[in-house]
Amino acid sequence: MLRFDDLLLFVRAADLGSLSAAARGMDMSPAVASAALKRIEQQLGARLLARSTRSLRLTAEGEGFLVYARAALGQLDEGRRLLARGQDQVSGVLQLSAPSDFGRNLLLPWLDEFQREHPLLTVRLLLGDRIADLFRQPVDVALRYGEPEDSSLVALPIAPDNRRVLCAAPQYLARCGVPCQLEQLAQHNCLLYMLGSRVHDHWRFHDGKRDVSLTVSGDRFSDDADVVRLWAVAGAGIAYKSWLDVAADVQAGRLTVLLPELQGERAPLNLLCAHRAQLSKPVNLLREMLKRRCEHLSGQFSTRFVMSH
Known part of the structure; x- marks a missing residue:
């Protein structure tokens, strides 16, 4: 030859x-x-x-x-x-899994813009709060809150400083009062999220010196994080949500952040994949876009609450 x-x-x-x-x-x-x-x-x-x-x-x-x-x-x-x-060119099929709340309320409009910039790209989006089996499900990457339990996964930070915040609708607070201390949550209807059979009813915070926590209760549970947010916006009770998921509601006045002097639990958002070979050009461009958007929202939280205290 x-x-x-x-x-x-x-x-x-x-x-x-x-x-x-x-x-x-x-x-x-x-x-x-x-x-x-x-x-x-x-x-x-x-x-x-x-x-x-x-x-x-x-x-x-x-x-x-x-x-x-x-x-x-x-x-x-x-x-x-x-x-x-x-x-x-950015083309082909991007298969992505994302949390229900983040996916519906933030990711959807961001993906619309991403596809306008890259019209040859096809997106396949799966929404759900369960951890996707990245070795079996037909997805390239997954967005998930928290540190991955599977150490074999590649985890790339999107919003490493994201935290949970206590929040409720103004109409709920007008009806039931504004809690001024953490212990007063025991007298309020807390909206609970469940993953599998586990109910997340133990809410943890940091008061600047030590970790503080309490077990809460309420009259409704859901395994869909967006349902918990919708209940809170409707005035059904107090929710403990990722700032990224409620930032738009807080800015629009639909929700009010409670006890902002307490630091909520970390809820880092990561991009997960089974192998680094899956970090294609579309995935890397998507990752950079998500980091920019989330940094902007995190900066709004710092300006609004952290710097004011």
């Missing part, structure tokens, strides 16, 4: 009228160049170049073959450019 470098050397030698000049241009020694030319002539069974100590010229066979050598190199260059253009 003819080698690419051998073909290139032959064409350049023909163009320059010098094998040594072609060798210098390709950063190879005269001996290596001479061996390459000999190799291609042996493979073709024909002499391509007539050489003397001072001159080099194409043989009749060499002139005939030069046309095909140029065409072959041109085709390879065109294939290389086509491949480079394909790598620059």
Whole structure:
């Protein structure tokens, strides 16, 4: 089989009228160049170049073959450019799993914009709060809150400083009062989230000096985090939610953050995948977009609550 470098050397030698000049241009020694030319002539069974100590010229066979050598190199260059253009484009299918609340209320409009920027990209979105089995389910990557329990997964931070906040609708607070101390949550209807059979009714905080916690209760539970948010917006009780999930409701006045002097539990958002090979160009671009958006929301929380205290 003819080698690419051998073909290139032959064409350049023909163009320059010098094998040594072609060798210098390709950063190879005269001996290596001479061996390459000999190799291609042996493979073709024909002499391509007539050489003397001072001159080099194409043989009749060499002139005939030069046309095909140029065409072959041109085709390879065109294939290389086509491949480079394909790598620059963001296309194909992006298969993504995301939490129900984050997915519906933040990710959907962000993905709309992402696809407008990359119209050749197809998105397959699965929403749910259960940890996706990234080795079995047809997804490339998953967005999940918390540290992954499976240490074999690749976890890339999207919002590492995200935390939970206590929040309730103004109409609920007008009806039931505003808790001024953590212990007063025992007298309030707390909206509870459950994952599998586990109910998240033990709420933890940090008061600046130590960790504090209490067990809460309420009249409704859901395994869909967005349902808990909707109950809170409707005035059904107090929720303990990721800031990312309620930021828009707080900014719009639909929810009020309670006891902002307490630091809520960490709820870092990570992008998970089974193998680094799944970090394709679309995935990496999506990751950068999500980091920018989440940093903006986290900055609003810091400005609104942390700096004010």
